[in-house]
Amino acid sequence: MLFAIQPYERKIFELVRESGEELGYDVYIVGGYVRDRLLNIPSNDIDIVCIGSGIRLAEHLAGKLRPVPRVALYKRFGTAMIKHRDLEIEIVGARKESYRADSRKPIVEEGTLEDDQNRRDFTINALAVSLNERDYGTIIDPFGGLHHLKQKLIKTPLEPGKTYSDDPLRMMRAIRFACQLEFDIEYSSLQAIYKYRNRLNIVSRERIVAELNKIILSPTPGRGFRLLFETGLLQVFFPEMVELHGVDVRNGIGHKDNFYHTLEVLENLSKHTQNLWLRWSAILHDIAKPATKRFEPGIGWTFHGHEALGAAMVPRIFRRLRLPLDHKMKYVQKLVRLHLRPISLTNENITDSAIRRLLFDAGDDLEDLMLLCEADITSKNPKRVQRYRQNYQMVRQKLKEIEESDRIRNWQPPIDGQLIMDTFELSPGPVIGEIKTAIREAILDGNLENSYEKAYAFMLEKGKELGLKPKAESKS
Numbered sequence: 124m125l126f127a128i129q130p131y132e133r134k135i136f137e138l139v140r141e142s143g144e145e146l147g148y149d150v151y152i153v154g155g156y157v158r159d160r161l162l163n164i165p166s167n168d169i170d171i172v173c174i175g176s177g178i179r180l181a182e183h184l185a186g187k188l189r190p191v192p193r194v195a196l197y198k199r200f201g202t203a204m205i206k207h208r209d210l211e212i213e214i215v216g217a218r219k220e221s222y223r224a225d226s227r228k229p230i231v232e233e234g235t236l237e238d239d240q241n242r243r244d245f246t247i248n249a250l251a252v253s254l255n256e257r258d259y260g261t262i263i264d265p266f267g268g269l270h271h272l273k274q275k276l277i278k279t280p281l282e283p284g285k286t287y288s289d290d291p292l293r294m295m296r297a298i299r300f301a302c303q304l305e306f307d308i309e310y311s312s313l314q315a316i317y318k319y320r321n322r323l324n325i326v327s328r329e330r331i332v333a334e335l336n337k338i339i340l341s342p343t344p345g346r347g348f349r350l351l352f353e354t355g356l357l358q359v360f361f362p363e364m365v366e367l368h369g370v371d372v373r374n375g376i377g378h379k380d381n382f383y384h385t386l387e388v389l390e391n392l393s394k395h396t397q398n399l400w401l402r403w404s405a406i407l408h409d410i411a412k413p414a415t416k417r418f419e420p421g422i423g424w425t426f427h428g429h430e431a432l433g434a435a436m437v438p439r440i441f442r443r444l445r446l447p448l449d450h451k452m453k454y455v456q457k458l459v460r461l462h463l464r465p466i467s468l469t470n471e472n473i474t475d476s477a478i479r480r481l482l483f484d485a486g487d488d489l490e491d492l493m494l495l496c497e498a499d500i501t502s503k504n505p506k507r508v509q510r511y512r513q514n515y516q517m518v519r520q521k522l523k524e525i526e527e528s529d530r531i532r533n534w535q536p537p538i539d540g541q542l543i544m545d546t547f548e549l550s551p552g553p554v555i556g557e558i559k560t561a562i563r564e565a566i567l568d569g570n571l572e573n574s575y576e577k578a579y580a581f582m583l584e585k586g587k588e589l590g591l592k593p594k595a596e597s598k599s
Contacts, residue, residue, distance in 0.1 A: 128160065132169075135210065139171055140254045142183040148175035150254045151236060151263070154243065157250040161272055162304070169212045172239050172251070177215040178203045184214070218242070237265065244286065244293045245300065246271050246278050275306040283315035291322035295334035298350045302341035313354060320355035328445040331360050335444075339402050344393055345386035348406075352382070363440060364406070366413040371424070378424040381412045384501055391498035400451045401491050404458035405498060410436055434460035458492055461485060465496045468521065469514035476568045478525040483567060493519065536563045537575040538582050546582065547591045554589060561585050 128136070136152070143150035150173045159166040173180045178196055181203030185194045188207050195204040205212045219234035219242060236251060243249035246268040253261045262269065266280040277297050279286040287294050294316045301308050308316075323331065338347035348364070351357040358365050368382035389405040396402070411432035417425050437456040441448055464481050467473075485492050493515065500511045540555045549555060562578050562585070565571035571581055583593060 131208065132210070135169070135207075135212065136254055138184055138187045139180075140256065140259065142180055142187065143173060143254065144256065146173075146175060146180060146183055148173040148180060149236070150174075150180070152252040152254060153239070153250070154248050157252055157262070158247050158268075158272070161250070161269070167209050167211060169210060171212060171214040171254075172217050172236065173214065174217050174236065177201050180216075181205055181212075181214040184212075236263065240265055241280060243280055244290070244296055246280050247300075249280050275304070276309055277301050277306050277312065278309040279312055279315075283309075283312045284319060287312075287315050287319045288322055291319065292326050292330055292334065294319065294323060294354070294356060295326075295331060295338075298347055298354070298356070299334050299337045299341070301350065302338050302343050302347040305343060308350070313350075316354040316356065320359055323356060323359045328360065328443070332444050332446060335360075336399060339389075339406070340397065340399055342393075343390070344402065345390040348386050348389070360444070363410055363436070367409065371416070371418075373418045373424075374420075376418075376423050378416070379501075381409050385409055387501040388495075388498045391501070392494060395494055395498075396491075398491070400454050401458070401495065403446075404455045404462075404491075404495055407433060407437060407440065407455060407459050408462045408495065408499065409433065410440070410459070430460055430463050454488060457485075457488060458495055461492055462495055462499065465493060465515065465518050466511075468518045473521070475525055478521050479567045479569070482522060482526055489522065536566065537573070537578045538562050543582060543586075546593050547586055548594050549591070554591075557589070558582060558585050 139150050142148075150171060152169060153172045154170040156166045156169045171177075171180070178198065178201065181194050181196075185192050185205055188205070192205050192207045195206075197203065200215070201218070202213060202215045205214070217234050217236050217239040219232050219238035240249040240251060240263075246266040248268075249264075249266050250268045251263040253259060253263060266278075271278050277300055279293075297308050297312060297316065300306060338344055338351075341347060348357065351361075352365065352368065364382070364385070367385055368380065370377045370380050385406060385408070388408065389402060392405045393402060409426075409429060411429040412426045415426045415429040415432055417427070419425055434456045437459055438448065438452060440446075441452045441455075446452065461481070461484060464484075468477055468481065482489065497512070497515055500508055502508050502511070536559060538559065540551075540559055543549065543555050543558050544551065562571070562581055565581060566573050566578070571577055586593070
């Protein structure tokens with residue numbers, strides 16, 4: 124082997140070799156494991172190709188492992204998966220593929236190792252290592268993948284137009300690998316991606332977004348979005364983000380390019396978090412700016428209400444991209460809606476009430492919100508950047524002081540709807556919410572002590588204003 128492997132992995136490879144010999148199959152390690160090991164990147168996913176039945180080889184191998192693992196069979200694809208300790212071993216018979224123009228699902232036939240390497244997406248993923256006794260450990264590299272690893276280059280094994288047209292998801296994968304490995308994409312490949320960009324329409328949104336999320340979690344997500352934009356792929360599946368691009372000028376006054384600003388915010392934030400959904404909040408924080416853009420004489424360009432409209436757009440975008448419509452979506456929606464609030468608190472005359480409201484509204488997501496807001500500082504003026512950072516430090520200090528004194532974060536008002544209904548013998552209806560809101564607002568404004576006794580008395584008073592009588596009075 125040209126790379127170091129763990130003793131346990133070496134044992135696995137020996138057992139694969141034995142199994143191959145006993146079945147009369149040639150066996151090889153291929154793909155991502157070889158690539159990652161050559162780059163000194165840890166990998167727990169091992170792909171094995173055999174010249175024969177992948178399912179028979181997997182079952183034979185499993186019988187040699189202790190404890191004997193369950194073999195997951197995918198007979199339609201001639202593939203089997205074994206999970207053993209911390210390894211996932213996928214075994215498949217060598218195959219060749221052909222494609223119809225309207226589908227990325229290949230027609231599969233049995234093939235040679237050469238056929239199998241030809242069907243791989245990139246040269247760096249087409250590397251194979253022999254596990255056969257005659258040439259054990261030899262790297263088989265028909266497309267110069269080793270050289271491309273040294274060059275840090277993403278290149279297709281065959282003509283790029285054919286590679287991408289056959290399976291358009293490979294266009295997303297090219298950009299994903301470029302971001303994850305910090306490689307460049309060969310120029311002819313970039314041209315082919317642009318030419319065949321609309322072929323991406325035959326790929327499901329789920330598969331596209333699975334690759335997109337890996338780009339977002341990569342070390343250089345901003346670069347990934349630039350590549351998606353420049354190759355035209357972003358226009359195919361995420362037009363709302365493309366609309367951020369460009370600068371309008373009126374009366375000699377322009378605004379910043381909100382597309383590139385968004386990428387800067389994403390890059391800034393990514394230095395501090397691996398939270399996928401926090402990174403999504405950076406991507407979407409200004410998504411409604413095109414819809415709210417106005418030029419006001421004497422003021423310039425404004426984007427009033429973009430945070431509220433942006434929050435309203437989040438569910439629609441998540442639904443179309445097949446992102447989860449659960450607490451993750453609500454979390455992104457909350458951060459988009461609140462992302463202007465902290466900077467509005469930098470006024471020296473800001474009230475404790477405003478601080479309480481932010482603590483209440485942000486709850487456990489307050490620190491994530493502050494990270495997003497600080498990442499939103501993209502000015503090229505060092506003095507302005509320093510001033511913004513000092514302002515946010517002041518906000519953090521105010522938040523800390525109010526939180527320590529009031530304990531308002533994740534607070535719930537001491538009076539709930541059930542107590543209101545029981546007290547006034549009411550059925551569910553809008554008046555319950557009206558009383559609850561009045562209690563909450565009075566406490567947040569600092570006009571009412573945050574205690575059950577005071578809140579209960581306030582509830583009785585509010586009920587009286589609304590013509591309601593407590594249960595005891597109504598029966599007397």
